[in-house]
Structure formats: C-alpha cells, structure tokens
Amino acid sequence: MSGYLTTGGLPGRPRRRPGTAVGRPQWRRALGWVLAVQLYLAAWFWLIAVAVVTVALIVIDRIGTVTVSIMQFASEGATWFPFAIAIISATAQLSVHVANGMTRRSFIRAALVTSVVSGVVYALVMSLAMLAEGAVFARFGWPHVAGADDVALWQSGFGPGLLGYALLFVGAQVSGLLVGIGYYRYGGWWGTLLLPLTAAPAVLLQLLTPLLGGDGWFVDAAPFSLSTAALAVPGAVVVIALGAAGFHRLTRDVAIRRVTT
Template identity: 30%
Template sequence: MTATVSPVTARDQEQRGFSTSAFATFVGTWQIGLYFWIAVVLISAGLTVVLDTWSELDGSVAEGVLGSAPIFLSVMGIVVPLGMLPLHLAGGATRRSFVRGTVTAAVGLGVTFALAGAVGMLIEYAVFNALDWPTVVDNPGLYDSSGDFFAIWLSWSLSSIAYFLAGTAIGFGYYRWGGILGTVQLVVAVGLVIGGELALGGGLPSGMFGELFDSGPMPLLVGVLGCTAAIAALTYLVHRTLRDIPLKSGSRAAGC
C-alpha cells in the first residue's frame, strides 16, 4: 500500500521547510555576525584615535570598516547554506523551500546588517560633526557623507543582499560542478556583484574599477534598478544550481 500526501499536508510541509530554512539562516548568520560587529566597531574607534593622534583625519573612518559587512556576508553565504542543505533535506523538506528560505534570509540579512552599519555611520557623523572633523567618504555613490543615513541603508542593503547570494552561488557551484565549472560560476557571480556595485557607485569595486567605467554618478533610480537586476540574476543562479542538486555520498541526507 502506497502512502500519499494530501495537497494541504504538502503545502504545510513546504511552508515549514521555507520558514525553518529562512529562520535558521538568518539567526545562524547573526549569531556569528554579532562578533563581527563588535570587532568592526572596536577597529573603527581604534583607527579614529590613531589617525587623530598621529596623522590627520580627512573623512569617514567607519565607512571603510563597517562597509566590509557585505564581504562578511559573502563568506557566510558560502558557509551557512552549505552546512544546512543536508539537514534540511533529511527533515523531509524540499530544495525549492530551501532556495526560497535562503533568498528570503539574504534579504533580511542585507537589510538588517545595512541598518546596523548605517546607525554606526550616523553615530560617527554625530561625533565627527561635534569635533568639526570632515565626514566625507572616499568613494561617493548614493551617499557622500557618513550622515546620509537612508542612502547608506539603501546602498548597503542592496550590496549585502547581492554579496550573500553571490557567496551561496559560489559555494554550491563548487559543490555541484567541481573545480572548473565552479570557477566559471564564481566568475559570473563576482561579475554580477561588481556590476551591481558599479551601478550604485561607492564601495570597493567602484574604487578599483570606477575609472575604467567613469561616466559620472548614475541617477538614483538607475543605480538601484541596476543593482536590483544583479540581485535578480544572482537569485536565478542560486535557483538553477540548487533546484535539482545531488547530495554528495557523505552527506547525512544523501539517501533521502
């Protein structure tokens, strides 16, 4: 006698898999992220003291340190989903719910990490402004001062989402395709991230490649749409890689 699953039960199971995946990815990343934020706040404060004592402050210090949050999220995008997939499938959930949960977590992480960074920048702005220190940033994009709270939040949110999804695409690309094709996927993912960063302006990629594509700052809407398109492409890349990914023989859920 063959057991069947009712449509309602299947939908409930899919929803539970999605919710569990999103929650575990979000919370698991933030548990480690708390230590990241403690470290970057201490580094920012220390650098400010050192530069004020032995050099001269010519702009925001926190922008270069707190702005490393997307890079941290790219690493977490590689590590966390890779560790979760076998357990997710072993619990009876689907790859589809895992993809949906991972993408949802990426959005939540991007927005909340960017909010934390924007608050940190605003605090720096208040301190620097009170001491009559300059608050400009090195690579202006959607924002040109550490006090541009909403522009920083928007810009860093989009960047952080893109970096996390790129990390996920890279990790599972090597897991599924191996060295050669995994490297091809890495190049594609990194290219999309750089394209999104160039659209927004600012950030490390703009500082490195901005002169090669120097056409002046893009309008806000164009920059946001450009980075959103890069995020959509990265989401599609994650979906295509994960939708029927086989588990390695050593994985706990390989037989499921």
C-alpha cells in the same frame, strides 16, 4: 548543523520543536535557525568593526590628525564577510537540510530570504554607524569626508544611504549563494571557472551603486542625480533577481552529496 534535528524512530523527518505549529512550512523552519546564525555572526562582525574603528580613531588622533571617515571602510567587510558566509551556507547546509527530510525548494527559499533580511540588517547598522560617526566627528571638529581616492557612493541623508547599502549587501549575499552552489554542483575546477558568472552580481553592484550619486554621509558629497539613480536602482534589483534565479536553477535539481560524520 545542530539546528536540523531528526527523530530516532522516523529518520529523515524533521522533529517538531515544542510550540511549533503543525503544518509550518519547511522553509520557515529552516529559516529560523539559518537566520539566527547569520544575525549572530552579524552581531560579532559589528562589535569588532566598531571596536576597530574606535581604536583607530584614538590612535590616529594621538599620533596625527583625523582627516577622513574610518567607518566608511567597514562597508567592504560588510560586503565580503556575508558573501563568504553565504558560500559556506550553500555548500555545507544543503546536504544536511535534505537529509533531514526537507526539500531543495524550502532550502532555496530559506537561503534567499535570509540573504535579504540579513543584508538589510547589515545596511541598517552600517547607516546608523555612519550617522554616529558623523556626530562624533562634529563633536571633535574632525572633517567627516571620504578619502581622496574613495568613490562617493550615495547622495544625502539616511534614506539614500540605507538603500545603497541594502542593494550592495543583499546582492553580495545572493552572489555568495550562487558561488557556493556552483562549487557544490560542479566541483572545484568548474566551480572556479564559473566564478566570473557566479560572482558577477557582487561585482556589478560595486559598479552600479556609485551611480546613486554622491555620498551624503560626507560634507563633500556630490549632488544626487535622479537620472542616474533611475538607472542604478532598477539595474541593481535586476542583477539581484538574476542572481537569485540562477541560484534557484542550480539548486532545484542538484544531486545531493552524502553527509559524512
């Protein structure tokens, strides 16, 4: 946790970096480093995902016929990889954060803002990747469609797709924070028993986002339904808000574990 620094003469007080304004909120100091780590990991994730999709398309085209989108499957990784990172963040960084003289409240705020920003970034890259894949498929005459057993999630165009991905990815990260603090606060046994509650936001969003309509990245998209979207979007926002509230409640007065080296 090299991003958290202390001075030798003033243990527990954060050392101000050169150029950092006096009185800068604690959560913003924490946010800068935590978000940078998340975006660094996101960059590696998408580099690997694009490479894997490219290789898969080449191989499939050589030995058979490309019949479905391959990039669509990256959404699973973009959901559960940041989910796992959020669990690690909640369990590993809180003790170091507080040991460096910062408050639980600032940790909560930095973690939640990171989840929102990182989730939106994942959604934006996923949406752009789907557009790029569609252009490649059109160039080679491949059908840009969902698999027969895959659920079409969004209606049409860049906006609905971005919204759907953002709700899904942000919710998964908030759920990861909730899972992580559950283990941190209650230990392994209770943390595991609480998984049906702490992992619920990620699972519920997997169920809510299909209500936004057909997936417009694909030519066989179903019509967009305002009635179902009017339920899905507020429902997803409520789920994310409840997950964030749960994370706040479990973190604000949690006993801090001793940092070991």
